[in-house]
Amino acid sequence: EAQVTQNPRYLITVTGKKLTVTCSQNMNHEYMSWYRQDPGLGLRQIYYSMNVEVTDKGDVPEGYKVSRKEKRNFPLILESPSPNQTSLYFCASSFKAGNTEAFFGQGTRLTVV
């Protein structure tokens, strides 16, 4: 079954404690991206990757890092989380950046206290 898998689904952490949210896809997609979803603001892109070892900032990259060492995995790293990063996060993958269907993971609900 074609899918994008994120873990964990829920996470509560404290300010400043480094965390990683994992994302894996099994569709051999080149393009992967991370979004955050906040009420009234829709889906805002954090970082994206066009292919292995190729990553770039999206619209709201501050406070986040990513890596793409393998085609299937695209982890999101928060080196020093702050309360304003409390949000619902989605990983997505597709054959290319646009003009094609994006497949989303189930989401990670992050709370930073």
Add this chain to the structure above:
Amino acid sequence: GENVEQHPSTLSVQEGDSAVIKCTYSDSASNYFPWYKQELGKGPQLIIDIRSNVGEKKDQRIAVTLNKTAKHFSLHITETQPEDSAVYFCAASPPFGNEKLTFGTGTRLTIIP
């Protein structure tokens, strides 16, 4: 870059009635317009899309219309059912594969039994 505006932000309709969600976009080069449905606790999922060489596309109770001159497109859901309750996102992207999807801010649709 592309800017997509979506209205309304919330919409309540009686079961069996029709629902319409509208989006406008800014980049006249955009030619791919998908709609995503996000059910509670899940990631967004593509329900229908349209490309600029087509004015309307239907899939059972769902239809999308596109007006390239006015740069707006709409999602129409007829004979609404309780399972249509969800958040809907529109998006737009240019024809070039390296240009990302830009999402609207979402519409929360509630079907009243």
